[in-house]
Amino acid sequence: MTSQSTDIVFIDSTTSRECHLFEFTSKLRTIMKVNQDLPHDSVNLTVRSVKSCTCSNHDNGDSDRTTNAPRKYSVLDEKALREDDTKLVRDQRVQTMSRSYEIILESIGEDPTRQGLLKTPKRAAEALVFFTKGYEQSIREIVSDAIFDEDCENMVVVKEIDMYSLCEHHMVPFFGKVSVGYLPNKRVLGLSKIARIVEVFSRRLQVQERLTRQIAEAIAEAIKPRGVAVIVECLHMCMIMRGAQKVNSRTTTSAMLGVFREDPKSREEFLSLGRINPF
Amino acid sequence: MAHLSESSNNDDINMNNLHIEDKKNDVRRSSVLDEGTLRENESESKHEQRLDALKNAYGIMLNSVGEDAMRQGLLKTPERAAKAMLFFTKGYEQSVRDVVSDAIFDEECDNMVVVKDIDIYSLCEHHLIPFFGKVSVGYLPNKRVIGLSKIARIVEIFSRRLQVQERLTQQIAQAIEEAVQPLGVGVIVECVHMCMVMRGAEKVNSRTTTSAMLGNFRHNAKTREEFLIIGRNSSF
Numbered sequence: 001m002t003s004q005s006t007d008i009v010f011i012d013s014t015t016s017r018e019c020h021l022f023e024f025t026s027k028l029r030t031i032m033k034v035n036q037d038l039p040h041d042s043v044n045l046t047v048r049s050v051k052s053c054t055c056s057n058h059d060n061g062d063s064d065r066t067t068n069a070p071r072k073y074s075v076l077d078e079k080a081l082r083e084d085d086t087k088l089v090r091d092q093r094v095q096t097m098s099r100s101y102e103i104i105l106e107s108i109g110e111d112p113t114r115q116g117l118l119k120t121p122k123r124a125a126e127a128l129v130f131f132t133k134g135y136e137q138s139i140r141e142i143v144s145d146a147i148f149d150e151d152c153e154n155m156v157v158v159k160e161i162d163m164y165s166l167c168e169h170h171m172v173p174f175f176g177k178v179s180v181g182y183l184p185n186k187r188v189l190g191l192s193k194i195a196r197i198v199e200v201f202s203r204r205l206q207v208q209e210r211l212t213r214q215i216a217e218a219i220a221e222a223i224k225p226r227g228v229a230v231i232v233e234c235l236h237m238c239m240i241m242r243g244a245q246k247v248n249s250r251t252t253t254s255a256m257l258g259v260f261r262e263d264p265k266s267r268e269e270f271l272s273l274g275r276i277n278p279f
Numbered sequence: 280m281a282h283l284s285e286s287s288n289n290d291d292i293n294m295n296n297l298h299i300e301d302k303k304n305d306v307r308r309s310s311v312l313d314e315g316t317l318r319e320n321e322s323e324s325k326h327e328q329r330l331d332a333l334k335n336a337y338g339i340m341l342n343s344v345g346e347d348a349m350r351q352g353l354l355k356t357p358e359r360a361a362k363a364m365l366f367f368t369k370g371y372e373q374s375v376r377d378v379v380s381d382a383i384f385d386e387e388c389d390n391m392v393v394v395k396d397i398d399i400y401s402l403c404e405h406h407l408i409p410f411f412g413k414v415s416v417g418y419l420p421n422k423r424v425i426g427l428s429k430i431a432r433i434v435e436i437f438s439r440r441l442q443v444q445e446r447l448t449q450q451i452a453q454a455i456e457e458a459v460q461p462l463g464v465g466v467i468v469e470c471v472h473m474c475m476v477m478r479g480a481e482k483v484n485s486r487t488t489t490s491a492m493l494g495n496f497r498h499n500a501k502t503r504e505e506f507l508i509i510g511r512n513s514s515f
Binding site: 099108175 | 317337339342345352356365405406408476
């Protein structure tokens with residue numbers, strides 16, 4: 001690509017056919033879009049090459065991050081995989097999935113023409129599209145109009161948000177509760193937007209660790225608080241209904257950013273306020 | 280089928296009349312004990328064929344969802360999902376007669392036997408989404424008892440299929456009745472349906488309860504009441 005005297009971080013999204021050039025200067029940031037065909041090697045945005053990066057003057061609220069680290073991909077601006085779907089494309093998806101479900105019904109030995117199963121492929125396909133509707137929305141459009149200036153300096157905790165997701169390894173549901181806490185830095189986020197962020201990330205093929213991290217990073221990027229903490233506690237059907245078949249076992253993951261990572265007392269306060277009760 | 284030639288309770292005066300009426304109204308049901316299974320005694324190669332077909336179907340599904348089926352986390356997902364689906368429908372591979380045949384014993388017991396809080400996991404046949412919960416099974420033996428774990432196995436066979444909760448309940452009751460010919464059978468199934476919780480109506484706390492009362496449990500209110508109290512499932 002071009003080489004400029006200012007620092008350039010080249011980030012490409014391998015799921016979209018554009019690359020974004022972010023040019024950081026001390027005063028302004030410009031974004032130039034260049035259309036290019038790129039090989040697909042992963043869904044997530046990856047940093048392809050870094051010349052050097054000075055982010056010290058960047059208005060990123062996490063001042064405790066090392067300033068020489070390469071600029072990570074933005075969860076807020078990550079392109080949703082199905083964002084550009086038209087109705088026609090969506091219908092085609094449902095049709096392809098219906099056909100797959102029909103094959104599944106035949107392969108397990110059932111009779112797809114019996115009354116109870118006649119419309120099952122279509123219903124199951126619609127259900128799967130619903131369970132992956134998180135791919136249709138981008139975070140920025142959800143949160144951008146619900147960020148408010150507020151002189152709140154105490155912890156805000158939204159706890160026990162019900163969450164339902166699909167395990168990406170077996171395509172079997174896992175579900176549970178999420179507790180989110182943050183320490184505002186003059187800006188607060190609409191409370192239901194926190195629940196919506198959880199929805200967008202959970203209605204996808206997920207791994208619980210990644211889900212937790214994404215929720216925390218989205219909130220961190222949206223309002224740049226002093227710290228964000230997320231706990232997710234789930235039951236995994238892939239572990240209960242099959243495999244190890246451990247009925248009472250739950251998996252808990254957490255993500256602590258900013259003050260919650262540095263300061264044990266803040267972390268402790270969050271863990272007691274946001275405690276997930278048995279469900 | 281031995282439909283209540285004796286009553287264990289003296290309160291019912293018109294038992295005989297009830298029997299005749301009931302027999303007229305009984306729908307002629309096929310035997311579940313000898314019901315042919317869809318996947319019984321299959322060869323390795325047939326099993327492999329099924330796996331391959333499922334793998335392909337899941338691979339296509341991953342792409343239709345919009346995901347990148349080549350990324351690290353999803354590479355082996357079609358295979359895992361295929362094996363999981365075959366496991367969730369393994370009830371098609373076994374017949375009830377094979378499971379219970381050697382565990383029926385002569386016993387002088389004429390009091391109610393209840394096995395409760397049996398965990399069940401099944402797949403809703405309308406959406407292919409799990410539903411799960413607990414089952415309580417009770418029966419009044421008529422000189423023959425069935426091995427207790429066989430009751431749980433019967434539940435497993437019928438639940439590991441594409442099911443409708445009503446049919447599942449009926450099949451469990453019928454299987455016990457045919458196997459042991461007791462004075463009566465009662466089955467209660469209480470489940471949470473993910474197809475209702477995760478999508479659709481999205482009612483998180485709702486449960487569905489179905490029951491099947493055969494023989495004494497149907498005609499005798501006191502017996503039924505006793506079963507409902509003893510066999511009450513714990514909340515989950």
